[in-house]
Amino acid sequence: MEPRYISLTEFCTCHEIQHSFIHSLSEHGLVEITVIEENEFLEQEQIRELEKMMRLHYDLEINIQGIDAINHLLQRVSQLQDRVRLLENRLRRFEE
Known part of the structure; x- marks a missing residue:
């Protein structure tokens, strides 16, 4: 399925944020900006995730580096939860 895009300008206008915030996230590898015919877009x-990062930054006043660290830790927790589920399923097979 082909990705769907949202204009960066439209997104920033709707959420009343600066383009520079999204660009900072992009520089840290937290979001990907796609350029099509000189216009910037975000994948839908x-x-x-971007809205979560916005809440961290604007509501909790966490800087970009902090958002990066939180994002990394949340991804790691998710991976560990997946691993626990896998191991629990294996254990159930042996118990039966």
């Missing part, structure tokens, strides 16, 4: 799939 990243919007939920």
